[in-house]
Amino acid sequence: MERYVDACGAELARAYEDGLGDATTVFVGGGTPSRLGPDLLARLVAGVRRVPSAEVTVECNPESTTADLLAALREAGVTRISLGVQSLKGHVLAGLGRAQEPGSVERAVALVGAAGFTSFSVDLVYGGAGETDRDWIDTVEGVLALDPPPPHVSAYALTVEPGTPLARDASRHPDDDTQADRYLAVDERLAAAGLDWYEISNFARLGHECRHNLACWRQADYRGIGCAAHSHRAGRRSWNVRSVDRYVDVVERGASPLAGEEVLDARRRELERLELSLRTRGGVPAASLPDDPELRPLVARGGGRAVLTARGRLLANEVAMRLRPDAELDGERPAPAAAPGGPAGLLRSVAGSGR
Numbered sequence: 001m002e003r004y005v006d007a008c009g010a011e012l013a014r015a016y017e018d019g020l021g022d023a024t025t026v027f028v029g030g031g032t033p034s035r036l037g038p039d040l041l042a043r044l045v046a047g048v049r050r051v052p053s054a055e056v057t058v059e060c061n062p063e064s065t066t067a068d069l070l071a072a073l074r075e076a077g078v079t080r081i082s083l084g085v086q087s088l089k090g091h092v093l094a095g096l097g098r099a100q101e102p103g104s105v106e107r108a109v110a111l112v113g114a115a116g117f118t119s120f121s122v123d124l125v126y127g128g129a130g131e132t133d134r135d136w137i138d139t140v141e142g143v144l145a146l147d148p149p150p151p152h153v154s155a156y157a158l159t160v161e162p163g164t165p166l167a168r169d170a171s172r173h174p175d176d177d178t179q180a181d182r183y184l185a186v187d188e189r190l191a192a193a194g195l196d197w198y199e200i201s202n203f204a205r206l207g208h209e210c211r212h213n214l215a216c217w218r219q220a221d222y223r224g225i226g227c228a229a230h231s232h233r234a235g236r237r238s239w240n241v242r243s244v245d246r247y248v249d250v251v252e253r254g255a256s257p258l259a260g261e262e263v264l265d266a267r268r269r270e271l272e273r274l275e276l277s278l279r280t281r282g283g284v285p286a287a288s289l290p291d292d293p294e295l296r297p298l299v300a301r302g303g304g305r306a307v308l309t310a311r312g313r314l315l316a317n318e319v320a321m322r323l324r325p326d327a328e329l330d331g332e333r334p335a336p337a338a339a340p341g342g343p344a345g346l347l348r349s350v351a352g353s354g355r
Protein backbone atom coordinates (compact mmCIF):
# COMPACT_ATOMS: atom_id res chain seq x y z
CA MET A 1 0.00 0.00 0.00
CA GLU A 2 2.85 2.36 0.84
CA ARG A 3 4.50 1.74 -2.53
CA TYR A 4 1.20 2.43 -4.25
CA VAL A 5 0.69 5.75 -2.43
CA ASP A 6 4.28 6.74 -3.23
CA ALA A 7 3.73 5.87 -6.89
CA CYS A 8 0.61 8.08 -6.95
CA GLY A 9 2.71 10.88 -5.42
CA ALA A 10 5.35 10.39 -8.10
CA GLU A 11 2.78 10.51 -10.92
CA LEU A 12 1.32 13.65 -9.38
CA ALA A 13 4.75 15.28 -9.05
CA ARG A 14 5.42 14.66 -12.75
CA ALA A 15 2.01 16.10 -13.61
CA TYR A 16 2.91 19.29 -11.69
CA GLU A 17 6.21 19.47 -13.57
CA ASP A 18 4.15 19.30 -16.76
CA GLY A 19 2.02 22.26 -15.64
CA LEU A 20 -0.99 20.68 -13.91
CA GLY A 21 -2.81 23.47 -12.03
CA ASP A 22 -4.59 23.54 -8.69
CA ALA A 23 -7.68 21.32 -8.46
CA THR A 24 -11.13 22.86 -7.92
CA THR A 25 -12.47 19.43 -6.91
CA VAL A 26 -10.76 16.20 -5.84
CA PHE A 27 -12.31 12.73 -5.73
CA VAL A 28 -10.49 9.78 -4.16
CA GLY A 29 -12.39 6.72 -5.19
CA GLY A 30 -12.74 3.45 -6.97
CA GLY A 31 -11.86 0.43 -4.92
CA THR A 32 -12.00 1.26 -1.24
CA PRO A 33 -9.52 4.03 -0.37
CA SER A 34 -10.44 3.86 3.34
CA ARG A 35 -8.61 0.50 3.48
CA LEU A 36 -5.36 2.48 3.28
CA GLY A 37 -5.88 3.70 6.86
CA PRO A 38 -5.45 7.24 8.25
CA ASP A 39 -1.75 7.92 7.59
CA LEU A 40 -1.45 6.73 4.00
CA LEU A 41 -4.80 8.11 2.90
CA ALA A 42 -4.11 11.52 4.47
CA ARG A 43 -0.67 11.55 2.82
CA LEU A 44 -2.27 10.79 -0.56
CA VAL A 45 -4.86 13.56 -0.21
CA ALA A 46 -2.41 16.11 1.20
CA GLY A 47 -0.25 15.72 -1.93
CA VAL A 48 -2.95 17.17 -4.19
CA ARG A 49 -2.65 20.94 -4.73
CA ARG A 50 -6.03 22.63 -4.76
CA VAL A 51 -7.78 25.98 -4.47
CA PRO A 52 -8.89 26.90 -0.92
CA SER A 53 -12.60 26.39 -1.71
CA ALA A 54 -12.05 22.94 -3.30
CA GLU A 55 -14.54 20.13 -2.76
CA VAL A 56 -12.54 17.07 -1.66
CA THR A 57 -14.42 13.74 -1.51
CA VAL A 58 -13.11 10.40 -0.26
CA GLU A 59 -14.97 7.10 -0.74
CA CYS A 60 -15.11 4.98 2.41
CA ASN A 61 -16.68 1.65 3.21
CA PRO A 62 -18.61 1.54 6.50
CA GLU A 63 -16.37 -1.13 8.11
CA SER A 64 -13.14 0.75 7.46
CA THR A 65 -14.56 4.11 8.62
CA THR A 66 -13.08 4.94 12.02
CA ALA A 67 -12.88 8.11 14.13
CA ASP A 68 -9.09 8.21 13.56
CA LEU A 69 -9.47 7.95 9.80
CA LEU A 70 -12.12 10.69 9.66
CA ALA A 71 -10.06 13.02 11.90
CA ALA A 72 -7.01 12.51 9.65
CA LEU A 73 -9.10 13.21 6.54
CA ARG A 74 -10.53 16.42 8.03
CA GLU A 75 -7.00 17.49 8.91
CA ALA A 76 -5.90 16.77 5.31
CA GLY A 77 -8.65 19.05 3.95
CA VAL A 78 -11.29 16.49 2.96
CA THR A 79 -14.75 18.14 2.82
CA ARG A 80 -17.02 15.27 1.85
CA ILE A 81 -17.30 11.52 2.55
CA SER A 82 -19.00 9.04 0.21
CA LEU A 83 -20.05 5.86 2.00
CA GLY A 84 -20.50 2.62 0.03
CA VAL A 85 -23.56 1.28 1.87
CA GLN A 86 -25.29 -0.57 -1.04
CA SER A 87 -28.04 -2.12 1.12
CA LEU A 88 -29.09 -2.28 4.77
CA LYS A 89 -30.12 -5.95 4.35
CA GLY A 90 -27.53 -8.60 5.15
CA HIS A 91 -28.87 -11.16 2.68
CA VAL A 92 -28.84 -8.57 -0.15
CA LEU A 93 -25.23 -7.65 0.63
CA ALA A 94 -24.34 -11.33 0.65
CA GLY A 95 -25.98 -11.66 -2.80
CA LEU A 96 -23.77 -8.78 -3.99
CA GLY A 97 -20.74 -10.62 -2.64
CA ARG A 98 -20.31 -8.11 0.20
CA ALA A 99 -20.24 -8.60 3.92
CA GLN A 100 -21.03 -5.95 6.48
CA GLU A 101 -21.35 -6.25 10.21
CA PRO A 102 -24.83 -5.34 11.46
CA GLY A 103 -24.92 -1.75 12.69
CA SER A 104 -21.77 -0.71 10.79
CA VAL A 105 -23.66 1.79 8.61
CA GLU A 106 -25.31 3.54 11.58
CA ARG A 107 -21.94 3.64 13.35
CA ALA A 108 -20.07 4.99 10.31
CA VAL A 109 -22.68 7.71 9.64
CA ALA A 110 -22.64 8.81 13.29
CA LEU A 111 -18.82 9.04 13.12
CA VAL A 112 -18.99 11.09 9.91
CA GLY A 113 -21.40 13.53 11.60
CA ALA A 114 -19.35 13.66 14.81
CA ALA A 115 -16.15 14.36 12.84
CA GLY A 116 -17.79 17.56 11.55
CA PHE A 117 -18.46 16.63 7.91
CA THR A 118 -21.54 18.59 6.88
CA SER A 119 -21.72 17.00 3.45
CA PHE A 120 -21.64 13.30 2.80
CA SER A 121 -23.22 10.78 0.51
CA VAL A 122 -24.50 7.23 0.72
CA ASP A 123 -24.17 4.84 -2.27
CA LEU A 124 -26.96 2.31 -2.76
CA VAL A 125 -27.38 -0.48 -5.32
CA TYR A 126 -30.72 -2.07 -6.18
CA GLY A 127 -31.36 -5.39 -7.90
CA GLY A 128 -29.06 -7.68 -5.91
CA ALA A 129 -29.98 -11.39 -5.84
CA GLY A 130 -32.68 -12.11 -3.25
CA GLU A 131 -33.69 -8.47 -2.83
CA THR A 132 -37.47 -7.92 -2.64
CA ASP A 133 -39.30 -4.65 -3.25
CA ARG A 134 -39.79 -4.47 0.53
CA ASP A 135 -36.05 -4.94 1.15
CA TRP A 136 -35.31 -2.04 -1.17
CA ILE A 137 -37.91 0.28 0.37
CA ASP A 138 -36.64 -0.63 3.86
CA THR A 139 -33.11 0.24 2.75
CA VAL A 140 -34.14 3.62 1.32
CA GLU A 141 -36.27 4.47 4.37
CA GLY A 142 -33.56 3.22 6.72
CA VAL A 143 -31.00 5.46 5.02
CA LEU A 144 -33.28 8.49 5.32
CA ALA A 145 -33.70 7.72 9.03
CA LEU A 146 -29.93 7.66 9.70
CA ASP A 147 -28.53 10.14 12.19
CA PRO A 148 -27.45 12.49 10.70
CA PRO A 149 -29.54 11.92 7.54
CA PRO A 150 -27.45 11.97 4.34
CA PRO A 151 -27.83 15.15 2.27
CA HIS A 152 -26.79 13.18 -0.86
CA VAL A 153 -27.68 9.67 -2.06
CA SER A 154 -26.48 7.83 -5.17
CA ALA A 155 -28.79 4.94 -6.12
CA TYR A 156 -27.47 2.68 -8.86
CA ALA A 157 -29.23 -0.10 -10.72
CA LEU A 158 -27.01 -3.17 -10.45
CA THR A 159 -25.00 -3.32 -13.67
CA VAL A 160 -23.93 -6.69 -14.99
CA GLU A 161 -20.36 -6.06 -16.09
CA PRO A 162 -18.98 -8.49 -18.69
CA GLY A 163 -16.32 -10.88 -17.43
CA THR A 164 -17.48 -10.79 -13.78
CA PRO A 165 -18.81 -13.72 -11.71
CA LEU A 166 -22.19 -11.94 -11.80
CA ALA A 167 -22.16 -11.98 -15.61
CA ARG A 168 -21.63 -15.75 -15.57
CA ASP A 169 -24.64 -16.40 -13.30
CA ALA A 170 -27.83 -15.48 -15.14
CA SER A 171 -29.96 -16.47 -12.15
CA ARG A 172 -28.61 -13.41 -10.31
CA HIS A 173 -29.31 -10.92 -13.11
CA PRO A 174 -31.90 -8.28 -12.22
CA ASP A 175 -35.12 -7.94 -14.20
CA ASP A 176 -35.60 -4.63 -16.08
CA ASP A 177 -39.21 -4.09 -15.00
CA THR A 178 -38.39 -4.78 -11.35
CA GLN A 179 -35.52 -2.33 -11.61
CA ALA A 180 -37.80 0.31 -13.12
CA ASP A 181 -40.17 -0.03 -10.14
CA ARG A 182 -37.25 0.23 -7.72
CA TYR A 183 -36.01 3.38 -9.45
CA LEU A 184 -39.42 5.04 -9.22
CA ALA A 185 -39.70 3.98 -5.55
CA VAL A 186 -36.36 5.52 -4.57
CA ASP A 187 -36.98 8.67 -6.62
CA GLU A 188 -40.34 9.23 -4.93
CA ARG A 189 -39.09 8.63 -1.39
CA LEU A 190 -35.95 10.71 -1.73
CA ALA A 191 -37.85 13.61 -3.33
CA ALA A 192 -40.39 13.54 -0.49
CA ALA A 193 -37.47 13.83 1.95
CA GLY A 194 -36.06 16.87 0.09
CA LEU A 195 -33.40 15.02 -1.96
CA ASP A 196 -34.19 15.81 -5.58
CA TRP A 197 -32.62 14.07 -8.53
CA TYR A 198 -29.93 16.14 -10.24
CA GLU A 199 -28.59 13.29 -12.38
CA ILE A 200 -30.37 10.01 -13.12
CA SER A 201 -28.66 8.08 -10.31
CA ASN A 202 -27.92 11.01 -7.99
CA PHE A 203 -30.11 12.83 -5.49
CA ALA A 204 -29.25 15.72 -3.17
CA ARG A 205 -30.51 18.44 -0.94
CA LEU A 206 -29.97 21.83 -2.58
CA GLY A 207 -26.30 22.80 -2.29
CA HIS A 208 -25.10 19.23 -1.67
CA GLU A 209 -24.76 18.18 -5.30
CA CYS A 210 -21.33 16.64 -5.98
CA ARG A 211 -19.42 19.41 -7.77
CA HIS A 212 -16.82 16.92 -8.98
CA ASN A 213 -19.31 14.72 -10.79
CA LEU A 214 -21.16 17.75 -12.16
CA ALA A 215 -17.86 18.93 -13.65
CA CYS A 216 -17.33 15.53 -15.34
CA TRP A 217 -20.86 15.63 -16.76
CA ARG A 218 -20.13 19.11 -18.12
CA GLN A 219 -17.02 17.85 -19.95
CA ALA A 220 -14.61 19.75 -17.72
CA ASP A 221 -10.95 18.75 -17.77
CA TYR A 222 -9.86 16.27 -15.11
CA ARG A 223 -6.60 14.54 -14.29
CA GLY A 224 -6.72 10.96 -13.02
CA ILE A 225 -3.89 9.65 -10.82
CA GLY A 226 -3.37 5.98 -9.98
CA CYS A 227 -4.05 2.59 -11.54
CA ALA A 228 -6.93 2.53 -14.05
CA ALA A 229 -7.39 6.29 -13.59
CA HIS A 230 -8.91 8.16 -16.54
CA SER A 231 -8.15 11.72 -17.57
CA HIS A 232 -9.78 14.20 -19.93
CA ARG A 233 -8.36 17.32 -21.46
CA ALA A 234 -10.13 19.28 -24.17
CA GLY A 235 -11.52 16.26 -26.00
CA ARG A 236 -8.51 13.99 -25.43
CA ARG A 237 -9.20 11.10 -23.07
CA SER A 238 -6.51 8.86 -21.66
CA TRP A 239 -6.25 6.07 -19.11
CA ASN A 240 -3.63 4.39 -16.98
CA VAL A 241 -2.66 0.70 -16.73
CA ARG A 242 -5.29 -1.19 -14.77
CA SER A 243 -3.54 -3.30 -12.16
CA VAL A 244 -1.96 -1.97 -8.98
CA ASP A 245 1.17 -4.09 -9.50
CA ARG A 246 1.78 -2.95 -13.05
CA TYR A 247 1.11 0.66 -12.11
CA VAL A 248 3.60 0.63 -9.23
CA ASP A 249 6.16 -1.19 -11.35
CA VAL A 250 5.94 1.25 -14.28
CA VAL A 251 5.99 4.40 -12.12
CA GLU A 252 8.90 3.14 -9.99
CA ARG A 253 10.89 2.61 -13.20
CA GLY A 254 10.27 6.25 -14.05
CA ALA A 255 8.07 5.36 -17.04
CA SER A 256 4.61 6.67 -17.87
CA PRO A 257 1.64 4.61 -16.62
CA LEU A 258 -0.43 5.71 -19.63
CA ALA A 259 -2.10 2.70 -21.29
CA GLY A 260 -4.15 4.34 -24.03
CA GLU A 261 -5.86 7.44 -25.32
CA GLU A 262 -8.50 8.63 -27.75
CA VAL A 263 -9.28 11.97 -29.29
CA LEU A 264 -12.90 12.89 -29.84
CA ASP A 265 -13.79 14.79 -33.00
CA ALA A 266 -16.01 17.86 -32.67
CA ARG A 267 -19.21 16.02 -33.59
CA ARG A 268 -18.61 13.15 -31.17
CA ARG A 269 -17.75 15.63 -28.43
CA GLU A 270 -20.94 17.59 -28.99
CA LEU A 271 -23.00 14.39 -28.97
CA GLU A 272 -21.40 13.31 -25.68
CA ARG A 273 -21.99 16.77 -24.23
CA LEU A 274 -25.70 16.36 -24.98
CA GLU A 275 -25.82 12.74 -23.75
CA LEU A 276 -24.26 13.69 -20.41
CA SER A 277 -26.40 16.78 -20.10
CA LEU A 278 -29.57 14.81 -20.88
CA ARG A 279 -28.90 12.65 -17.80
CA THR A 280 -28.94 15.75 -15.60
CA ARG A 281 -31.77 17.90 -14.34
CA GLY A 282 -30.58 20.75 -16.56
CA GLY A 283 -31.57 18.71 -19.62
CA VAL A 284 -30.63 19.70 -23.19
CA PRO A 285 -31.61 22.57 -25.51
CA ALA A 286 -35.16 21.78 -26.69
CA ALA A 287 -34.06 21.92 -30.33
CA SER A 288 -31.69 18.99 -29.86
CA LEU A 289 -34.62 16.54 -29.54
CA PRO A 290 -37.39 16.11 -32.10
CA ASP A 291 -40.84 17.15 -30.82
CA ASP A 292 -42.32 13.81 -31.68
CA PRO A 293 -45.38 12.26 -29.97
CA GLU A 294 -43.41 9.20 -28.86
CA LEU A 295 -41.05 11.36 -26.81
CA ARG A 296 -43.76 13.46 -25.12
CA PRO A 297 -44.21 11.26 -22.01
CA LEU A 298 -40.42 11.02 -21.67
CA VAL A 299 -39.38 14.65 -21.98
CA ALA A 300 -40.75 17.84 -20.40
CA ARG A 301 -40.23 20.98 -22.49
CA GLY A 302 -40.06 24.50 -21.10
CA GLY A 303 -37.84 27.58 -21.09
CA GLY A 304 -36.10 26.35 -24.24
CA ARG A 305 -34.92 23.14 -22.52
CA ALA A 306 -35.96 19.50 -22.73
CA VAL A 307 -35.65 17.61 -19.42
CA LEU A 308 -36.29 13.90 -18.78
CA THR A 309 -39.49 13.06 -16.89
CA ALA A 310 -39.37 10.23 -14.32
CA ARG A 311 -40.48 7.83 -17.07
CA GLY A 312 -37.93 9.39 -19.41
CA ARG A 313 -35.21 8.67 -16.87
CA LEU A 314 -36.11 4.96 -17.09
CA LEU A 315 -35.60 5.12 -20.84
CA ALA A 316 -32.83 7.70 -21.01
CA ASN A 317 -30.81 5.77 -23.58
CA GLU A 318 -33.84 5.53 -25.87
CA VAL A 319 -34.15 9.30 -25.67
CA ALA A 320 -30.38 9.78 -26.12
CA MET A 321 -30.57 7.83 -29.41
CA ARG A 322 -32.77 10.67 -30.73
CA LEU A 323 -30.38 13.50 -29.85
CA ARG A 324 -29.49 15.78 -32.75
CA PRO A 325 -26.13 17.32 -31.91
CA ASP A 326 -26.16 19.68 -34.86
CA ALA A 327 -29.90 20.32 -35.12
CA GLU A 328 -29.25 24.04 -35.43
CA LEU A 329 -26.61 23.52 -38.10
CA ASP A 330 -28.11 21.08 -40.56
CA GLY A 331 -31.19 19.57 -38.94
CA GLU A 332 -29.78 16.07 -39.43
CA ARG A 333 -30.01 13.14 -37.03
CA PRO A 334 -26.69 11.65 -35.88
CA ALA A 335 -25.71 8.47 -37.66
CA PRO A 336 -26.91 5.48 -35.55
CA ALA A 337 -23.32 4.30 -35.14
CA ALA A 338 -22.57 7.46 -33.18
CA ALA A 339 -25.05 6.59 -30.44
CA PRO A 340 -23.51 4.82 -27.44
CA GLY A 341 -24.09 1.38 -26.09
CA GLY A 342 -26.07 -0.14 -28.94
CA PRO A 343 -29.78 -0.74 -28.40
CA ALA A 344 -30.75 1.09 -25.24
CA GLY A 345 -31.58 -1.06 -22.27
CA LEU A 346 -33.21 0.12 -19.10
CA LEU A 347 -30.33 -1.22 -17.06
CA ARG A 348 -27.81 0.98 -18.77
CA SER A 349 -30.20 3.92 -18.63
CA VAL A 350 -30.61 4.00 -14.90
CA ALA A 351 -27.30 2.52 -13.87
CA GLY A 352 -23.79 3.75 -13.76
CA SER A 353 -21.83 6.16 -11.68
CA GLY A 354 -21.19 8.28 -14.72
CA ARG A 355 -17.48 7.83 -14.37
Ligand SMILES: C[S@@+](CC[C@H](N)C(=O)[O-])C[C@H]1O[C@@H](n2cnc3c(N)ncnc32)[C@H](O)[C@@H]1O
Pocket residue numbers: 029030031032033059060061083084085086123124125156157158159160161351352353
Ligand atom coordinates in the same frame (compact mmCIF):
# COMPACT_ATOMS: atom_id res chain seq x y z
C1 LIG B 1 -16.48 3.37 -7.73
S1 LIG B 1 -17.57 2.49 -6.73
C2 LIG B 1 -16.77 2.73 -5.22
C3 LIG B 1 -16.16 1.56 -4.69
C4 LIG B 1 -16.84 1.15 -3.41
N1 LIG B 1 -15.97 1.32 -2.30
C5 LIG B 1 -17.37 -0.25 -3.56
O1 LIG B 1 -17.24 -0.97 -2.60
O2 LIG B 1 -17.92 -0.58 -4.63
C6 LIG B 1 -18.91 3.55 -6.46
C7 LIG B 1 -20.21 2.87 -6.28
O3 LIG B 1 -20.59 2.19 -7.45
C8 LIG B 1 -21.61 1.28 -7.11
N2 LIG B 1 -21.41 0.00 -7.80
C9 LIG B 1 -20.38 -0.87 -7.66
N3 LIG B 1 -20.56 -1.94 -8.47
C10 LIG B 1 -21.73 -1.75 -9.14
C11 LIG B 1 -22.46 -2.48 -10.13
N4 LIG B 1 -22.03 -3.65 -10.60
N5 LIG B 1 -23.63 -1.95 -10.58
C12 LIG B 1 -24.07 -0.77 -10.13
N6 LIG B 1 -23.42 -0.03 -9.22
C13 LIG B 1 -22.27 -0.50 -8.73
C14 LIG B 1 -21.59 1.10 -5.60
O4 LIG B 1 -22.73 1.75 -5.06
C15 LIG B 1 -20.30 1.78 -5.22
O5 LIG B 1 -20.36 2.26 -3.92
